Amino acid sequence: MNKICTRKDIVSKFRDGQTLMIGGFLAVGTPESLVDTLVENNVKDLTVIANDTAFVGKGIGKLVVNKQLKQVIVSHIGTNPETGRQMNAGELEVELVPQGTLAERIRCGGAGLGGILTPTGVGTIVEKGKEKITQNGKTYLLESALKADIALIKAYKADTSGNLVYRYAARNFNPLMAMAAQLVIVEAEEIVEVGALDPNEVMTPGIFVHMIIKG
């Protein structure tokens, strides 16, 4: 099945109020042209699940600056002062999640798990409102799964059926998010025919992917 689509096809999937997962770590591995498409179409009241809010003019930062977000669930906002400003002004809800916990909550969403037990955050404000469970004498926090309406993924190479290869540190949250959303849209640097990728090098199987565009 050929999953290559047009920018117009992608725009037709966006709605105000959706929950989006967006790959990337300080904008490395973020599908920049898909973020631009969100900005150009001014899709509003979005909840974004991502590692961070990047920089003012880069990656997810552009959505913050354009005031398209209602809530972010991230591990870090320090590189984008506008996120902090909107948070303090009560314009943007910010849920800060330890990075490893965030990765596992997203993985749970795609892996059919209800949540995980992690030692991270025990004895800190992160434990507030969460169930504590003791296993073999050690205390853990119960952290719930995360899912999204749409995941926006950045790949290095994609074949037309959606098999993906990532490059160096641009992999980060992308393979996890590609499992955890109803609709998975991929921006790939290079698109190749089915059969051109060695099955041994595929990092995300094409069955997770719905739409592909060249970035």
Added chain:
Amino acid sequence: MASVREIVGKRVARLFKDGDLVNLGIGMPTAVANYLPEGINIILHSENGFIGLGPTPPEGQEDKDIVNAGGQPVTILPGGACFDSAMSFSIIRGGHLAATVLGALQVDEKGNLANWMIPGKMVPGMGGAMDLVAGARKVIIAMEHTAKDGSPKILKQCSLPLTASQEVDYIVTELGFMEVTPEGIVLRELAPGVTVEEIRSKTEADLIIPENIKVMEL
């Protein structure tokens, strides 16, 4: 006279064994890699998704997809490996990291660490710090002994929100090398020229002073 960075870097570097997998935080902790003793090679973990972190590339040879956890261009050494964020933090929490080296705003007698927020002032988010401190086999704090205004950072009890509870093992500053034990903070070594009185006057926590206190080898 040696700089703070050099004193702290050299002492921290001597805590490693050859082949240790280590995560170095931004700032002073990063400098530790410059002071490894002869014959000690460590493997650096970068929580954004690889091990085998290497030095900054020459100008013009940066790769947009090879950056450290602070977003700065770096290199990946031969033998390095890339992975996703779930594996990166499985390495961290799973006890596969020999040590993490981080800075601190405050650290206390119980080994509590505060280094991620100042309510009302600075709320950048914890990033990977909480996982690193909870998961690494050894937690090493590398920092200036006091805050910029001269106030102590090694306290009886942290007042800022914690990064983790009772996880710190060692504290290394330009004044000394300290170990956190169940009994409290033990002063193991003094930096050259520093007296017990001086380090005590700049530390709020009660320091335990053993008889055989050493001078730091630099």
